[in-house]
Amino acid sequence: MQNTLSGAHNQSNGHTAKADTAHGFRALFVNELKDIYWAENALTKAIPEMVKNATSEELVAALTGHLEETKEQVKRLEEVFSLIKEKAEAKKCEAMAGLIKEAEEIMKSTEKGVVRDAGIILAAQKVEHYEIATYGTLFSFAKTLGEDKAAELLQKTLSEEVGADVHLTEIAEAFINIEAMEAA
Numbered sequence: 586m587q588n589t590l591s592g593a594h595n596q597s598n599g600h601t602a603k604a605d606t607a608h609g610f611r612a613l614f615v616n617e618l619k620d621i622y623w624a625e626n627a628l629t630k631a632i633p634e635m636v637k638n639a640t641s642e643e644l645v646a647a648l649t650g651h652l653e654e655t656k657e658q659v660k661r662l663e664e665v666f667s668l669i670k671e672k673a674e675a676k677k678c679e680a681m682a683g684l685i686k687e688a689e690e691i692m693k694s695t696e697k698g699v700v701r702d703a704g705i706i707l708a709a710q711k712v713e714h715y716e717i718a719t720y721g722t723l724f725s726f727a728k729t730l731g732e733d734k735a736a737e738l739l740q741k742t743l744s745e746e747v748g749a750d751v752h753l754t755e756i757a758e759a760f761i762n763i764e765a766m767e768a769a
């Protein structure tokens with residue numbers, strides 16, 4: 586029985602295989618940059634919808650602040666593309682599209698007020714966690730590839746995503762969750 590995959594492996598010498606692997610890893614890095622570039626752009630449109638739906642002053646402020654950060658993150662990604670000499674290109678992120686859809690569903694299925702606010706925080710934190718996972722990995726990839734300046738920029742965004750997540754937890758636990766539970 587023919588196995589084309591292992592056949593291809595047998596034909597390549599060690600050197601070629603290694604070069605192919607490095608190319609594949611770099612391509613994986615660039616591909617994921619395109620994915621998060623799409624995601625951040627989508628968030629610049631999705632966060633304003635969350636702001637419109639939120640009622641707590643603190644939540645509106647947190648989301649508005651993170652919207653401004655997100656716009657900067659889009660530009661920072663363009664800087665990363667330029668640093669690694671790649672074209673800034675967006676590739677649809679199915680995960681972020683799904684998370685944004687979930688946020689819309691949560692907002693539709695709750696009444697405006699503290700309960701919807703608790704739901705918005707839930708949805709927003711899922712988004713932040715996806716971003717934290719992505720930027721954590723991109724930072725490691727950039728460092729491994731010797732793209733130190735790109736790594737620095739990716740780490741900056743990573744720390745903003747962590748900050749946004751922590752802030753949302755604080756707001757939820759300070760009063761929104763309790764008020765949502767007590768809401769009639």
Ligand code: FE
Nearest residue numbers: 625655658716
């Ligand atoms: Fe972001």
Ligand code: ZN
Nearest residue numbers: 620678679680
């Ligand atoms: Zn994605």
Ligand code: FE
Nearest residue numbers: 683684687711
């Ligand atoms: Fe889900």
Ligand code: FE
Nearest residue numbers: 713716746749
């Ligand atoms: Fe974020």
